Amino acid sequence: MGSNISIDSGCREVLPGVVMIELPLPYTLGSINVYLVRLADGYLLVDCGMDTETCFRALSQGLAGVGAAWRDIREILLTHVHPDHMGLAARLLKLTRAGLWVHAKDAEYLEELAQADQYRAWCAGVLRRSGVPAGMISQIEAASENIHRSFQRLRPDRLLTGGEKIITSIGELEVLWTPGHSPGHVCLYGEERRVLFSGDQMLELISPNIGWHPERDPLSEYLASLQELARLEIDLILPSHGAPFSGHREWIRRTIEHHDERCSRILAMLDGKRLDAAELVNRLWERSLVPFHYRFAVFEVLAHLEYLERQHKVARAERAGVVQWLAS
Numbered sequence: 001m002g003s004n005i006s007i008d009s010g011c012r013e014v015l016p017g018v019v020m021i022e023l024p025l026p027y028t029l030g031s032i033n034v035y036l037v038r039l040a041d042g043y044l045l046v047d048c049g050m051d052t053e054t055c056f057r058a059l060s061q062g063l064a065g066v067g068a069a070w071r072d073i074r075e076i077l078l079t080h081v082h083p084d085h086m087g088l089a090a091r092l093l094k095l096t097r098a099g100l101w102v103h104a105k106d107a108e109y110l111e112e113l114a115q116a117d118q119y120r121a122w123c124a125g126v127l128r129r130s131g132v133p134a135g136m137i138s139q140i141e142a143a144s145e146n147i148h149r150s151f152q153r154l155r156p157d158r159l160l161t162g163g164e165k166i167i168t169s170i171g172e173l174e175v176l177w178t179p180g181h182s183p184g185h186v187c188l189y190g191e192e193r194r195v196l197f198s199g200d201q202m203l204e205l206i207s208p209n210i211g212w213h214p215e216r217d218p219l220s221e222y223l224a225s226l227q228e229l230a231r232l233e234i235d236l237i238l239p240s241h242g243a244p245f246s247g248h249r250e251w252i253r254r255t256i257e258h259h260d261e262r263c264s265r266i267l268a269m270l271d272g273k274r275l276d277a278a279e280l281v282n283r284l285w286e287r288s289l290v291p292f293h294y295r296f297a298v299f300e301v302l303a304h305l306e307y308l309e310r311q312h313k314v315a316r317a318e319r320a321g322v323v324q325w326l327a328s
């Protein structure tokens with residue numbers, strides 16, 4: 001490895017022994033970065049890419065660019081189980097025979113996602129109770145069809161809980177459990193190099209989607225995990241989408257502010273008025289959203305409402321099977 005990495009293979013060495021491989025995605029996020037990290041023997045692969053031929057080909061080319069064979073990958077760690085991160089996992093596990101590491105909470109979440117019909121019905125129920133019209137729910141289901149099919153059951157070799165350490169060429173990397181974007185999202189922190197593999201926890205130009213999960217308070221979990229990251233010394237953030245960046249404390253400050261603002265806007269909208277989550281989405285996003293993004297917007301608003309409800313700032317009232325919210 002080193003200076004002889006081919007430039008047109010979509011990969012670049014971001015630290016000695018750490019190669020970022022950019023894989024194309026079919027939707028608006030554009031691409032995902034997976035990382036090959038040199039171990040004493042072989043490599044650790046952080047995330048897999050989506051289950052598409054273009055993604056697979058780009059990853060094969062990236063590996064060839066580094067001069068690595070599939071079997072050189074000894075461990076695969078998923079930052080979380082979203083389809084752009086885990087989609088290729090089953091295929092890669094066969095090719096590499098690597099060990100698979102996933103946080104226990106995301107392994108559970110994947111079990112739910114993999115029961116496609118049940119999960120789809122659950123989603124439709126949440127949307128219905130949020131006041132989303134039946135026509136829009138059908139469009140959302142049509143747009144999510146491929147995604148639902150991409151979730152495959154995986155059998156992790158190691159269920160992470162946070163605190164695990166991996167010895168790599170850039171020193172020890174510590175698994176940090178950073179729930180919020182998904183229940184078992186993890187980052188990898190290298191103290192020696194002051195580097196953070198941030199997954200979808202921190203992306204330079206986008207504030208990551210925080211979607212509602214039953215019996216959880218994902219927004220408060222996310223904000224708490226950001227506060228933990230703010231305490232660390234980090235010079236380089238290696239995200240799953242977009243370019244590496246730095247300035248984590250400023251980024252965290254802005255992101256916390258963004259969610260505070262979103263909460264204030266929701267509270268202002270519910271002042272003296274009862275609205276369902278779909279009505280809040282229509283008021284919060286000025287542009288009309290395509291069905292796929294609309295679904296994420298509803299779940300994001302639900303995460304904010306859950307957060308506000310647990311602080312006794314909003315209350316719910318049910319009417320004809322639809323949950324309406326009011327300031328309390």
Ligand SMILES: [Zn+2]
Nearest residue numbers: 080082181200
């Ligand atoms: Zn994600």
Ligand SMILES: [Zn+2]
Nearest residue numbers: 082084200240
């Ligand atoms: Zn992602």
